[in-house]
Amino acid sequence: EVQLVQSGAEMKKPGESLKISCKASGYSFTSHWIGWVRQMPGKGLEWMGVISPGDSEMRYRPSFQGQVTISADKSINTVYLQWSSLKASDTAIYYCAREAWGSVDCWGHGTLITVSS
């Protein structure tokens, strides 16, 4: 069974750094791009960016370029999303998502990030 298991919810203060994870199982990790999707409270879905785990090629939506970093460690089948300095507006649920031509055939359960002073 294809699964994406994400790290747990986090509560952080503005200015703090954070790295969340998504561990893949049940398929060849390097065969599919994996991306991150943001869902702000009460809002819709937004693609942030995707990574090819095999060669770490990355593509970011322009509004997220420079704001977050996506990386992958193929030795442990894990993709990461990190921030160097969180803002209150980063409060959201973040889903990792196995991507194929713009569609998502497997979603993680989501990681709730709350940023508040």
Next chain:
Amino acid sequence: QSALTQPPSASGSPGQSVTISCTGTSSDVGGYNYVSWYQQHPGKAPKLLIYEVNKRPSGVPDRFSGSKSGDTASLTVSGLQAEDDAYYYCGSYAGHTNFGVFGGGTKLTVL
């Protein structure tokens, strides 16, 4: 890169059919047969319903169907059931970004 355009709400009674539209451009919906649809219940992760315009993953009832004409894609839910009450999002491959774009979402209410 703008989100695809969906109506904010739709509704229907049990047993009826409802169609939700998703309008993009020639750079996404109109340019590729890579339109997908997702269902999301409150507090849950989205679930893939339709991919490549009109294909259903294993386990998705055939009450859900997809189509596309030009820059507009559509999801039709036939024989509405109470459990269809949820948010629905469309998505498309967008060639100019080399990955995807979502619609703003439609709240389907089963009356």
